[in-house]
Amino acid sequence: MTLADPQTSNGDSAQDVAFDVDEARFARAQRVESIARWALPVIVMVLTVYAWDRVVTLNNIPHYVLPSPGRVMATMVEDWWLLIGSALVTLQTTLLALLVAVIGGVGLAVLFTQSRFAEMSFYPYAVILQVTPIVSIAPLIFIYVENRTVGLLLCAWIVAFFPILANTTLGLKSADHNLRDLMTIYRASRWQRLRYLQLPSALPYFLGGLRIAGGLALIGAVVAEYVAGTGGVSSGLASRIQEAGYRLNIPRMFAALLLIAAMGVAIFMALSLLSHLLLRKWHESAVKREN
Amino acid sequence: MTTDRTIRPLGERPRILQMVDVDKTFAGNVVALRRMALSVNEGDFISLLGPSGCGKSTALRLIAGLMRPTTGRIAWDGGQSADDLGVVFQEPTLMPWATVAQNVWLPFRLRGQTFSAVKDRIEEVLALVGLENFGGAYPRELSGGMKMRVSIARALVTNPRLILMDEPFAALDEITRQKLNNDLLELKAQMGSTVIFVTHSVFESVFLSDRIIVMAARPGRVIREITVDAPYPRGIAFRTSPDYAAHALATSEALSEAMGEKMELH
Structure with missing residues (x-):
């Protein structure tokens, strides 16, 4: 003016x-x-x-019924090294399970798109594995699997791999049909088609699945720890909560719960950031609009 | 990579391929194409014109090798290799995750050539379509017309013997479409390319091509070939000439015949 x-x-x-x-x-x-x-x-x-x-x-209210937030924080500080050690154990299980879920989920999805018959044969079992509650499978797993760590991983993997498999399969199939024709015209090999067209097309779908799987891997790891019980030296946060529950150490239960929630949020944020970094140049979901 | 292809008059050009009595019948006995015969010669600009369902896109897909004829054959003179074809679809059909230059690189990449090995050629072709400064842009940053130019650059980059275009400008606005038509003719003149162009526009086909194949539907078949012998380059002067009007009229009549109508002359 x-x-x-x-x-x-x-x-x-x-x-x-x-x-x-x-x-x-x-x-x-x-x-x-x-x-x-x-x-x-x-x-x-x-x-x-x-x-x-x-x-x-x-x-x-007595602290063994409901501790005040101040007391929870005090416990967090007091038990910090114990709790953070357990948190790292749970985090390790979660991340390993997520890694195996990525390998297994993407691998199976690629197999399914390469062979319709493989998809017809195995997809129903992936669904069955997914819809059966992990708490009901976990006890069996710990009967048959000797190694506790492997058992935990297996449980977390079962919960986490399905969203990756389902999303990546959908993504691999959603490649533009004209681009597929173009690949045919240029006589691209199966591998080239996968590498240059299908995998990039599937990336946004895969990353969506990965974000869901990150949270599920944590849930799987925690549930598996509960089922496996408190035995062993290197026990995770769920074992800490159980242990504290037996001793009526309610503040420690709250502190451990807080850490699990914080870990879940951190995993979600890290995966969202990863997704944003990979897609920001080209995908509608990550591109900022000016108007 | 320069070309010394010169456009010789019709009739003296070496043949690239021929379709001999090609029939295509889809499941359920739908005859998409009946007895199609077509010789494509070097330097031709052929338009396939007709109402929807006349088999013009089917013919293009057959030539592209995306489907096989039910009977008859499509023979390439001197055999066919993967480098013989460039294709432009109705949509730009670009990979959204790749830059403009990477999109144009695709045909080379599929033959195992590194980007740096063909960088100069990619830049040359981008300059030809008027996008010299857009190699690093992503498709979503471009307008519809610019995306189509990238698509054309990708089809041209390997200098193929034959370029197939399936209603490439149908989704663009009229102003962009005219500009692209002009530029396409200029490109053709520069590179001596051979083009088969599917369209449903009489005016586009007359302006662009030297041979118009008019097709009818149910069953899809060729009913007439019209030769437009006006010399290239063609510009606004041709678009407004009596010669253009005469060819447009003849083509419209043939198209009306294809649609089973009698054309009323006023």
Whole structure:
């Protein structure tokens, strides 16, 4: 406005202002939304923790029934090395299971797209494995598998591999039909077709599956730890929770639970970041629009 | 990689391929194409024109080797290799995850040639289609017309004996379409390419081609061939000439015949 020629701005000022008010309102709404996006969850958390603390203090609830947030944090600090050691054990199982799930899921998906008969033969069993609750399979696994670590991995893998398999299979099949024709015309080999067309086409689908699988691998690892019990030196967070439960050490149960949740969030965020980095140049889901 | 292909007059050009009595019947006894015969000579710009269901796209897919004739044969003079064809589809059909230059690289890449080995050729072709500064762009950053140019560059890059185009500009706006038609003729003049062009536009076919194959539906078949002997390069002057109008009229009449109608002349 300051730059406008005074002669013209006199006549048009009413229109200018009307236009600017709308634009300003829009810009303000955008600004408010971008702050609210992270501020609101934080406020909700602060309020919840405060309410929790008040309820415990005002009602004199004993800490072996419901510890105050302050006591949970104190336990977290006090038991930090014990808990973080267990967290690393669980994290290791989770990440290994996720890795094997990626290899197994993508490998099977590639096999399925190379051979319709392989897909017809084995896909139903992948579904059966997926829909059967892991808690009901895990006890059997620990009967037949001697090695505890292998048993844990197997359980976490069973839970995690299906979304990767299902999504990657869908992605491999979703390659543009004209591009497939083009590959035929240029006489691309099966391997070239896979490498240059099908795998890149499947990448967004695969990454979607991977994000789901990351959370599921953690769930699988924790469930398997519960079933496997507290035996052994290197026990994960689930074993810590069980152990603390036997001793009525409720604050430690909360602290361990907090760590599991934090780990789940961290895995999800890391995989979302990976997905964003791989797709930001070209895929609609990751590309920022200006308007 | 330069070409010394010169466009000789019709009738003196060496043959590239011929379709001999080609029939294509789909499952359920749908006759897509009956008794199609066509000789394609070097330097030809052939349009396949007709109503939908006349088998023009089927003919193109047969020539591309994407399907085989039920009876009859398609014979390439001197045999056929993977480098003989360039194809442009109705959609740009680019790989969204690859840059413009990487998309144009594809035909070379499938033959095992590294990017750096063919970098100069890729840049040359991108310059030919007017995209010299867009090699590093991703397809989503380009307009519809520019994407189509990339698609054309990919078809041209290996300097194939025959370029197949399946209604390549049908989805573009009229202004972009005319510009691309002009540029396509210029490219053809520069490279001496041989083109088979499927279209449903009379005016596009007359402007672009020296041979128009008019086809009819049910069953798909060729009913007439029209020769447009106006010399290349053709520009706005040809588009507004009586010669163009006469050819457009003749082609429209043939098309009406193909649709089983009588054309009314006013």
